[in-house]
Amino acid sequence: MTDPTPSVLFVCVHNAGRSQMAAGWLRHLAGDAVEVRSAGSAPADQVNPVAVEAMREVGIDITGQAPKIVTPQDAAASTVVITMGCGDVCPYFPGQRHEDWKLDDPAGQDIAAVRLIRDEIGDRVRALVAELRPAG
Template structure:
């Protein structure tokens, strides 16, 4: 990544319906356009988790129009940071990329009450990531 380029982050979880979608939504919102954001899953669901959509709306972020996307090698190649969401995803490894695995509870099948603490942890991690990426550039 050159100094003139925006850093880019790819969030990956199996279904791209909960954790990775929430992380991407926070990074888009809190990053204020300073970081390129992608999210994907190795086996994308048909839609985003409704409890995740509700939990994010409570924090002022609308992700109701988001759709799960399939993980591609190109998405990994085009990202500076690849963050998997504690789901043991097989993700292509390329030299020079930064990889992190965020161990987070899976919100699948849970109500909004159970999703809120996951959302809050994701927000804290994304805030720290933004600080780290923007001070590094």
Template sequence: MTIPTVLFVCVHNAGRSQMAAGWLRHLGGDRVRVLSAGSAPGDSLNPMAVAAMAEVGIDITAAVPTLLSDEAVVESDAVVTMGCGDACPFYPGKRYEDWKLDDPAGQPLEVVRPTRDELRRRVEALMAALGVAVA
């Protein structure tokens, strides 16, 4: 069986896309390959995104904002943008979704938590659509 690859994209690749990637790695384990990138990656992760994920037992501190490439899109079965207006290369045969979610940049933890929780719900729905069982 082929393991699906999912790419999460946001401009700075420091908050929403990293939290979504963290959820998918946590819930999908070795049944899915996870990529994350941005068109203008930041220097580091959003500390509130890191803290929000740590609250649910997911450590994303090793993640590094990465520049979006055509190669990452080509490798992916599903490409998910985070409602940030990011222009992503389009290739036929890929699943594309745009998740419009509040940007956690500059927000306190209590504002980031609902985004974290909504990301989990959406990641679980994407997993179901891709036929990936939740761990």
């Protein structure tokens, strides 16, 4: 019997910056080995164009993504729920693994600031992939 594919839900307020970048990193680093979701408690109209540009610089295309509302079903179906700055409005399901990543919000920031956020998210996602998909 094979282990079920782990799934990760990234949640931030607008689902336009941090959670979209994290989902892009996870898709890029884990491929089909991990199911990836992202959502927000108050989704924006579009993904932050500066976040799109910052991710493009590292070869990850998130232009096809759109902010969406987090649902209890998405959260309940996820192995790990990672919140990013949405505090009490983010969903919490007892018995699930939850992490809160303290990250600056890229909204309104210039590309230099968003690059730093992108790189910190990339480091955290690499560590997450190593946990979820151990070698061997």
